[in-house]
Amino acid sequence: MFRNISQRILFSFLFISFALNIFFAVFLYEQSRVVFVPDGDSLELRDGRRVRLLGVDAPEKGRCLSEEARIRLSQRTLGRRVRLKNIVKDDYGRILANVIIDAPFDEWMGYLYARFVKKQAYHPTAFVNGLMVEEGLARYTFATSPYSGWLKRSHEEAKTGKRGIYSGFCQQNTPVNLDCPIKGNVRNGEKTYHLPACDNYSQTIVDLSYGDQWFCTQDDALLAGFQKASACR
Numbered sequence: 001m002f003r004n005i006s007q008r009i010l011f012s013f014l015f016i017s018f019a020l021n022i023f024f025a026v027f028l029y030e031q032s033r034v035v036f037v038p039d040g041d042s043l044e045l046r047d048g049r050r051v052r053l054l055g056v057d058a059p060e061k062g063r064c065l066s067e068e069a070r071i072r073l074s075q076r077t078l079g080r081r082v083r084l085k086n087i088v089k090d091d092y093g094r095i096l097a098n099v100i101i102d103a104p105f106d107e108w109m110g111y112l113y114a115r116f117v118k119k120q121a122y123h124p125t126a127f128v129n130g131l132m133v134e135e136g137l138a139r140y141t142f143a144t145s146p147y148s149g150w151l152k153r154s155h156e157e158a159k160t161g162k163r164g165i166y167s168g169f170c171q172q173n174t175p176v177n178l179d180c181p182i183k184g185n186v187r188n189g190e191k192t193y194h195l196p197a198c199d200n201y202s203q204t205i206v207d208l209s210y211g212d213q214w215f216c217t218q219d220d221a222l223l224a225g226f227q228k229a230s231a232c233r
Helices: 002-031 066-077 105-117 128-134 148-160 218-223
Strands: 034-039 042-045 050-053 082-089 095-101 182-187 190-194 213-215
Touching (some): 095 128, 128 148
Parallel strands (some): 050 095
Antiparallel strands (some): 182 190, 182 213
């Protein structure tokens, strides 16, 4: 009798322990699900973590293709569980990571076939950072990680193919409005403007995804915080 009671107690304990382990495993699994996408290079997880894509910089809100980048990132990740790899924190304490989503079975089969049978490169879209760079919806910022080579190749492919932010839609050399020919450039935090008479005017690109602008007058450029480029003096 006592033996049967002991066995029942042991069985009950094991069952409860197993059930709790399953519960906590599911709970932890769900904490890494994407619940909000604020922009083209950031995700918010169910546990409240805000994650920025490592080595990737999408156009800021209001700039060329910024909304398209946010929508594409949402399409690929919203509601999906993600794994964070190579996690680091920037000077502001923000989490940066390479983000991998639970890819469909056929994508990983394609990867294994290309990698081990055909001996060719294959990039499943489970690697979110690479997807955004490859489609030209974000630029590679040269952060060091095991995925740097992948991102660099994706960056070169997007640039060569003139995709997204590298297309003529965002990168312009001639003004759309001929009355506004002054080129405003933002590089390394410095804002300069270039007049048509400047020596390097024809080589200067206005990158609307990067914060560059067209101006109609020098006064407009000065009011926006731009200074005349040294090549114009």
